[in-house]
Amino acid sequence: MNNPFNPSFGKVPNIFLDRAHAVTKLSTELQNPNSPYQTTLIYGVRGVGKTSLLTDVGNKMSAKKNWLVVNLTTNYNVLQTLIDSICQKSSPEIKRLLDKIEGIKLSAFGIQFEYRLQELTETNYQILLENILDKLQAKNISLLVTIDEVDPTPEIKNFISLYQLLIRENYQISLIMTGLPNKLSELQNDDVLTFLLRSARMELSNLDxxxxxxxxxxxxxxxxxxxxxxxxxxxxxxxxxxxxxxxxxxxxxxxxxxxxxxxxxxxxxxxxxxxxxxxxxxxxxLQELSPVDHSFVIAMAKAPTQVVTTAYLQQKLDKPKNYLSMYRKRLLDAQVIKSPARGMLEFTLPYFKEYILENLKFYV
The missing domain is CATH 1.10.8 (Helicase, Ruva Protein; domain 3)
Known part of the structure; x- marks a missing residue:
């Protein structure tokens, strides 16, 4: 037998514990145009299985004849990449329809934009995307866009703003994004992206x-x-x-x-x-934590017990209670720590305490 366990990132493991319900839920809800899961945020600490879940859902939706799935990364030229991917993944029949759109030309070498270089603006890309979605919608094809480990970059924020506009115009488009809790929170609390607060949220926590x-x-x-x-x-x-x-x-x-x-x-x-x-x-x-977060987790790691009281931390950090509460909440939200009982904290990740102590010289 081949090794059935898969500690690499991105692939769907052969043994995918406690995630089947989430995959089925998302795959089903995406087919309901009124479901809040049309826009879904999947969050959790690194290594909790966000990418595998996203990949599994994407594979299941790709297998449906009336769905097109495009996986984007957090980079530049998001709209151009999206348009390229739609054209490349479309069936021959759909490609013939897309080839009739003014501004693009499909050939054996892929997609070519017929605009002059100075005309390739974000507005033109938006017009092309809307024309493409019109063609897809005429054939009752829905588009699912996935973005893994999203970063709140200006490019991504602009795309999400456009996505909101496309939803308002009743295009058949859905969006699933995965990310660390703090990065998704930054997107949701952006002044022009507050509609994300009404999206479906899936927290991936520890396995049973x-x-x-x-x-x-x-x-x-x-x-x-x-x-x-x-x-x-x-x-x-x-x-x-x-x-x-x-x-x-x-x-x-x-x-x-x-x-x-x-x-x-x-x-x-x-x-x-x-x-x-x-x-x-x-x-x-650890690299992604702020200096104050570092102080907090180092104080926890130095404690003589695995479970640490907030009173102990307040004494060691010599900070007021409200100050401590703010950073406690940040680390709880980031799933770095958990609270097994009132006034008690411990690390969520196995051997994280030992790792901090062993590498303490690099973080102080």
């Missing part, structure tokens, strides 16, 4: 621990590998329900396991497991 336990047990059993219950519990605890950790731990164990996984097997892969978490996720998570 019991689902992880059963998945590990059943998947390794197919390879003839046995795992005792105490070892299974230790494996689940190592992941803390974090989707990337679930895939990574399973992948590493699959590569070395023979007939049985023991506590010694877990210890054998521990170094690589922690190093990969740090290199692929945690370095970037």
């Amino acid at each position: 621990l019991l689902s992880i336990k059963h998945s590990y047990q059943d998947t390794f059993a197919k390879k003839g590998i046995t795992i005792s219950d105490d070892v299974l519990i230790a494996m689940v605890k190592k992941t803390k329900g974090y989707a990337y950790s679930f895939q990574l731990l399973g992948y590493l164990l699959w590569e070395i396991a023979d007939k049985k996984i023991t506590l010694a097997t877990l210890e054998q892969i521990q170094g690589e497991y922690l190093a990969t978490l740090g290199r692929n996720v945690y370095y970037k998570v």
